[in-house]
Amino acid sequence: MSLLSLALVLSLAQTPSSCKGERVVLVPFQPVALSTAETRQLEDVVRRVAGGTSGLCLEPRAPTVAKVRAQGGRMPGCVDAACRGAQVVALGTERLVRGVALGVGGARSVSLSLVDREGQESHTLVQLSGEGPPGLEETRVREAFGALWSSRPASQRVERPVRALPTVLLAAGGVALAAGVGFGLAARRAETGLTQGNAGCTGDGEAFRACLEGRLQEGRKQARTANVLMGAGAVLGAGGAVFFVWELP
Numbered sequence: 001m002s003l004l005s006l007a008l009v010l011s012l013a014q015t016p017s018s019c020k021g022e023r024v025v026l027v028p029f030q031p032v033a034l035s036t037a038e039t040r041q042l043e044d045v046v047r048r049v050a051g052g053t054s055g056l057c058l059e060p061r062a063p064t065v066a067k068v069r070a071q072g073g074r075m076p077g078c079v080d081a082a083c084r085g086a087q088v089v090a091l092g093t094e095r096l097v098r099g100v101a102l103g104v105g106g107a108r109s110v111s112l113s114l115v116d117r118e119g120q121e122s123h124t125l126v127q128l129s130g131e132g133p134p135g136l137e138e139t140r141v142r143e144a145f146g147a148l149w150s151s152r153p154a155s156q157r158v159e160r161p162v163r164a165l166p167t168v169l170l171a172a173g174g175v176a177l178a179a180g181v182g183f184g185l186a187a188r189r190a191e192t193g194l195t196q197g198n199a200g201c202t203g204d205g206e207a208f209r210a211c212l213e214g215r216l217q218e219g220r221k222q223a224r225t226a227n228v229l230m231g232a233g234a235v236l237g238a239g240g241a242v243f244f245v246w247e248l249p
Contacts, residue, residue, distance in 0.1 A: 019057035025064050025093040026050055027075050029110070034103035042101045042110050042128070042137075049142045050097065053149055059093065067091050081119025088117045095152070110141070114148055124148040 026047055031039035051058045068075060071090065075098065078084045088096045100111040108128045115121045126144040128137045201211035 021055045021057040022094040023057050023059065023092075024050065024095045024097060025059045025067070025088075025091045026061075026097040026099070027064060027068055027091075028061075029099040029101045030074075032100055032102045032104070034101050034108065038103065038108070039101040042108065043099065045138050045141050046097075046099060046110065046112065046145065049138060049145050053146065056149065064091075078119075081121075083119070084115045084121060085117050085119035088115055088119075112145065112148060114152055116153060118153075120153045122148055122152055 026043075029039050029043040029046075034042075047058070047061065050056060067090075075087060078087065084096075088094070094117060096115045098113045098115070102109045102111065110126045110128065112124050112126065113121055114123075124144045124147065126141055128140060201215065
C-alpha cells in the first residue's frame with residue numbers, strides 16, 4: 001500500500017463520528033428553597049434522562065458550565081423571543097434546556113423550559129415528592145421531558161451534513177507534501193554527493209561509471225517524485241480547504 005493510500009485509510013478511520021440528533025445544552029439549574037446539593041441531584045436526574053432521549057445530542061456538563069461562566073456566571077431571564085434565541089446561539093447549540101428546582105411545602109419539583117434558536121419556548125412542571133420506590137423520580141422526569149421534547153416546535157434551521165471528504169483531502173495533502181519534501185531532500189543529497197565526491201561509488205573504469213550513472217538516475221527519479229508529490233499535496237490541500245469552506249454553515 002502506498003504512503004498516500006495509507007494516509008487516506010488512516011484519515012477515514014480517525015474521523016470522529018458525530019453525535020446523532022439535535023445539539024442541546026442543559027444549563028445548571030436555579031434553586032428555589034432547595035440546597036445546592038439537592039438542586040444538583042435533580043439536575044443530574046434530568047441530565048440522565050435527556051442524554052438518553054432519542055434525537056437529542058446533549059452537551060456534557062463541564063463545557064456547558066464553562067460557557068455559562070464566560071457569559072457572566074448565569075443565564076439571565078429573558079422577556080422576548082429575540083433575547084432567548086440569542087442565548088441559544090451564544091451557547092453554540094440548537095436548543096437550550098433551563099430548569100428551576102423548587103422546594104416548597106416539603107415537596108420538590110422541577111420547572112423545565114425548552115428554547116430553540118428562534119426563541120420559541122415550551123414549558124413543563126414535574127412534581128417530585130421525594131418519597132416512593134427507587135427510580136420513581138427519574139420515571140416522572142422521563143415522562144415529562146419526553147412529552148416536552150416531543151411537542152417542541154420544528155427547527156427552521158436546515159443542517160448541512162458534515163462529510164469526511166475535507167478532512168481526508170487535507171490529511172492526504174499534508175502527507176503528500178511531507179513525502180515530497182523527503183524525496184526532495186534525498187535528491188539534493190544525491191546531487192551533493194555527485195558534485196562533491198564519488199557518491200559512495202568504488203572501483204575503477206566501467207564499474208565506477210556504471211555506479212555513478214545509477215546514482216544520477218536515482219537522484220533524477222527522486223527529484224521527479226518530489227515534484228509530483230508536492231504538486232499533488234498542493235492540489236489536495238487546496239481541494240480540502242475549498243470543501244471545508246463550502247460545508248461551513
